[in-house]
Amino acid sequence: MKYGYRRVSSVDQKLDRQILPAEISEANVFEEKISGARGTNRPELENVLGRLRPGDELHVYSTDRLARSTRDLLDIVERVKAVGAVLIFEKERLTFSGDNADPMSDFMLTMLGALAEMERANIRARQLEGIEIAKSRGKYRGGRKRLDRKAVWKLLDAGFGPQEVADTLRIGVASVYRIRKEGRSMASAP
Template identity: 45%
Template sequence: MNLDTTFEYHGSGKDTNRPQLKARLRHLRQGDRSHVHSIDRLARSLKDLQKLVEELTGQGISVQFHKENLLFSGDSNPMHKLMFQMMGAFAEFEHSMIRERQREGIAAPRKQGKQIGAKPKLTEEQLAEIRERLDSGEEKKALALEYGVSRQTLYNALN
């Protein structure tokens, strides 16, 4: 298939605030056909998905989802609309399940007192010493350099 322009985005479709999606929407004109690999790549929220497709078809742009073999234009048939809504609901459900499993996966080790994420770069003793030295007038930049951390790491640790 010959495509005029390709917009690729390898991140999540969890929201519509994505640079490549915005560029795609600006590029499309009446009479164009927007090709999308699958429904869940356009949006993970059924509400966002419906809004995007309705806006595009309302502008005279057809939307073709290749994985699901669905084509939407201003005169989409009811069966396609039903399939579209079901597939969109499944994509939203799948995204919710992923987020829930992620939260559970983080909560279990925390409950056992295990460290989540990167280990602190400065110990409590070092932070106490740094605070004393800051109180005596030393600069954060010099202390960060001395302790081998970035200024941002030092600022974050002090907060």
Template identity: 40%
Template sequence: MAVYGYARVSTTDQDLTLQEETLRNAGCDVIRTEKASGTSRNGRTELDTLMQFLRPGDTLMVTRIDRLARSIGDLQDIVRELRTKGADLKATEQPVDTSTAAGKAFLDMLGVFAEFETNLRRERQMEGIAKAKAEGVYKGRKPSIDAAEVRRLRDQEGLGATEIAKRLGIGRASVYRILEA
């Protein structure tokens, strides 16, 4: 029966040290870390590795539930998968322990609040973008593809979309989109 720690932050400029220390002090034998969004399980390879590795009687430990999932659906999927494997989930900073009825109930409440917080943040962001657009301030993300270079490669060098895409390291569909605009 091993205790595995999982630490996550959302952006590359955030630090995992405090989570790692907390998990180590809580008795984690192995700690996996990653810098990825918690709104989805997509691209979270360290979590996937841990989930595949867990055996009956093992415990997955996090500092807080929002480090594991920001969506109640993902959280429920993870807990269901842990239950199927015969493993438990615990949090160091919250009274979450899926081996107890109270811990399971508290986990569900925390999951709802984590998703609620994510939805509020998204709403505020969309409101800010709408306001900026209305004021003519918001221009969106800067183009990552140099449209002039795409046209130059076609017009001056006579290259086709496939070769342009290869040279610039972009998708062929992006080349077509620029040339048709």
């Protein structure tokens, strides 16, 4: 069986440029819009890895789409090889399977993983530099606004409906429902 895996780091990004072989059925292409950082829960990746059987092929557009750390990349490659499946990186034209012990391919994989890891660190450093510059100019507002659970309960107790509370506090109505469901014990939490 041939499978494909595509990943982008955020919901705003597109998967279109990650071209996989046409013979892979759309039903066998697993996609997610989530960070590839080590420790990140990637359910679609786990799903496809769990389906692999001896002789199966897993096609990934590029090494940096599979993992952002060298250790994670090498671990995933070993998992694929351990079940007797084949891992193919389309962009780099690298193939890994349990029966092809190619030291040069292993070296290339390690180098590509290290480069992806370095690029990720550089992106993060540039992002932090940009935030510091924006803060110094007074143009950075920070992350998400914390929910004021007490204010939500005050309005609910005053007879406001969930939509009215959401509109008044400029928050999503789903947040109001969630706070109401959690109960008053969470009202003192930030």
